[in-house]
Amino acid sequence: MTRVMASGVFDIIHPGHISYLEQARSYGDELVVVIANDDTVRRSKHDPITPEAMRARIVGALKPVDRAIVGGHGDIFDTVRYVRPDVIVLGYDQKFDTDDLQRRLEEEGLDGIRVVRATECAEDLNATRRIIAKIRSMGGAP
Numbered sequence: 001m002t003r004v005m006a007s008g009v010f011d012i013i014h015p016g017h018i019s020y021l022e023q024a025r026s027y028g029d030e031l032v033v034v035i036a037n038d039d040t041v042r043r044s045k046h047d048p049i050t051p052e053a054m055r056a057r058i059v060g061a062l063k064p065v066d067r068a069i070v071g072g073h074g075d076i077f078d079t080v081r082y083v084r085p086d087v088i089v090l091g092y093d094q095k096f097d098t099d100d101l102q103r104r105l106e107e108e109g110l111d112g113i114r115v116v117r118a119t120e121c122a123e124d125l126n127a128t129r130r131i132i133a134k135i136r137s138m139g140g141a142p
């Protein structure tokens with residue numbers, strides 16, 4: 001069995017998320033999705049709109065996903081050790097460099113994990129930032 005790991009914030013589910021998760025699922029038999037914890041979201045992007053447990057529940061209910069977990073507060077490699085994936089699929093816009101991540105996994109003794117990047121979804125509203133910008137342009141939330 002090939003276990004695949006994907007990760008992200010998943011704050012407002014949109015077609016880009018669905019495309020990413022479908023692509024990730026295509027790399028194996030089981031898809032485990034790591035949801036960024038609220039502290040990580042605050043540090044890297046914004047205050048989360050939806051709490052981490054709710055985001056994990058929503059993502060876990062999506063068809064391509066076998067299991068969704070909230071990521072830890074420590075080293076990302078701790079989460080990788082916990083999930084034990086054969087493949088890690090990065091979102092098209094995630095800031096990781098695939099080759100660098102592959103090298104760092106090997107340095108951490110996590111050999112044999114393949115790292116691939118998903119392609120961008122062609123939908124207009126394929127990113128949370130675009131959805132929020134559209135809501136603002138329509139006179140919605142500040």
